[in-house]
Amino acid sequence: MIGRLKGVVEAIGEEAVIVDVHGVGYEVYCPARVLAGMPQTGHAVTLTIETVVREDMIRLYGFASETERQWFRILQTVQGVGAKVALAILGVLSGEELTEAIALEDGKTITRAPGVGKRVADRLISELKDKVGSVLASGGDQTFAIPVTRASGDPVVSDAVSALVNLGYAEAEVRKAVARGRDDGLETTADLIRAGLKILSDR
Template identity: 55%
Template sequence: MIGKLKGVVDSQGEDHVILDVHGVGYLVHCSARTLQALPAAGEAASLAIETVVREDMIRLYGFRSDAERECFRMLQTVQGVGAKVALGILTVLDPPALTAAIGRGDKTALARAPGVGPRLAARLVSELKDKTPAFLPGPGEAAVPYTAAVADAPRPVADAVSALINLGYGEPQAARAVAVVAEAAGEDADTATLIRLALRELAA
C-alpha cells in the first residue's frame, strides 16, 4: 500500500494531480482545497496517500496532512458518503472546521458541500458526533490525530491553542474551543483575538 508520495508536480486536472516520483507519474485524486494548495508544475510536493484497491481498479487519494486523510476515512463510514462526496466536504471544510461543525451539530455548514443535502448533513452529525474524538480527543483518547490537524491550521490558530495550554487548559479542550471560535471569527483573526474568544467559549 502507498501511504505517502513525495515528488514533483507534473500537471493538474479538475480533480487530480499527476505527481512525478523518480520518473513515474502517479495520478492522485484530491479535494479542490488540496489542489489549490499545491505548488506550480515542476515544483516539489508531498502528499499523504489513501490507497483504495478494488477488483477493477487501484485509485490513489492525496491529502496535505495525515489529519485530512483521517477525516476522509471517517466521513466514508457514513452511509451515502463515498470518496467523491468526502472530497467535496473536505473542499468546503478543513479538518479543524469539519470537527468543529460536527461537534456543534452545524448541519448548515456540512450542507454547503456538493452532494450533501439536509438529510445527509443530519446523518453526518448524528453518526460522527461520537467519532470526532479521533480529532477532538476525550478522556483517555489519543491526541495525536487532532494535534496534526492543529499543526496544519493557520499559525494564529496553532498559537492560540498553545497559549491556552500554557494557561493550564488541556490540549483537547483548548483545541476544541479555538476550532469553534476560529470559524466564526474568520480567516483574518489574529492570535490575541482567538485567545480572547476561546476563553469566553471555555467560560460559557
Template identity: 55%
Template sequence: MIGKLKGVVEAVREDHLILDVHGVGYLVHCSARTLESLPRGGEAVALFIETFVREDMIRLYGFASETEQEWFRLLQGVQGIGAKTALAVLSTLRPAELAQAVALGDKAAVARAPGVGPRVATRIITELKDKAPAGAIGDFVPVAAGAGAGGAAEAGAAGDAISALTNLGYGLPQAHAAVAAALRAAGEDASAETLIRLGLKELAK
C-alpha cells in the first residue's frame, strides 16, 4: 500500500498529475485545489496518497496535507459519497472551510460542490458533525462580519480559543461553531480570552 510519494511533477492535467518517482510515472488523482497548489513541471513535490485497489484497477489519490486526506476518507464514509464526489467537495472547499461548514451546519456552502445537492449536503453535515479531523484547528477560517485583511491574527486567536475549548472537553465541531459565533459577536480583533469567554457562553445555551 502506498501512503506517500515524493517526486518530480512531470505533467498536470484537469483532474490528475503525473509524478515521476525515480523514473516511474505515477498517475495521481487530486482535488482541483491541490492541483492548483502544485509547483511547475520539473519541480519536486510530496503528496500523501490514498490507494484504491479493485479487481480491474489500481487508482491513486493525492493530497497536499494529511487533513485533506482525512476529510477524503470521512466524506467517503457518508452514505452515497464516492471518491469522485469527495474530490468535488475538496475541490470546492479547503479542509478548513469544510470543517467550518460542517460545524456551522452550512448546507449551502457544501452544496456548491458539483454533484452535491441540498439533500447530499445535509447528509454530509449530519454524518460528519462529530468527526472533524483534529488538524482542522490549525487551519480554522474565522467567520466574522467584515473579516478580511487581519486574517493571520484572527486565525491565531480563533485557533487558540478552539484549542482551549476542546481541552475543556467540548467536541471540535462544537468548538468551531462556538468560536465562530463569538467572532461574529466580538469582531475580528477579539482576543483569544474574549473568544473563549463568549464561546463558553454560546456552548452553555
C-alpha cells in the first residue's frame, strides 16, 4: 500500500491533484484545505496517503499530516460518514477545530462542511466524544472509554474536566491544564475546554 508520496505537482483540480513521481502521475483526492495550500504546478510536494482498495477501484487520498489521515479514518467510523463526507469535513475544519467542536458538543460548527446536516453532526459528536483524544494520541485505531471522576466544588471546572477526559486525555494532565486556565482568569466551561485543549495538544 502507498503511505506517502513525494513528487512534483503536475495539475490541481477541484477535488484532486496529480503528483508526478518519476514519470508516473498519481491522482490523489484531498480535502479542500489541502488543495488550497498546494504548491504551484512544477513544485515539489509531499503527501501522507490513505490507500483505499475496493472491488471496482483503487483510490488515493492525500493529507498534509499523519494527524489529518488519522482524522480521515476516525470520521469514517461514524455511521453515515464515508470518504466523501470525511473529506468535506476536513476541508473546512482542522483537527484542532474538530476536537474543540466535539468537546463543546458544537454541532453547528461541524455543519459548516458541505453535505453535513444536523443529524450527522450530532451523531459524530455522540460517537466520537469518548475516543478522539486516545486515538490521536496513540496514532492507532483503538478506542478507550475512560471513566470520569467528577470534581467536587467548582462545577465549571468539573464540567471542563469531564469533557476533556471523555475525549480520552489522561485525567491527571487534564486537571493540571484546566487549573492553569482557571489561574489565568478563565470563567466559563467553554473557555476552560479551549484552553485545556491548547495546553494538552502542545505537549
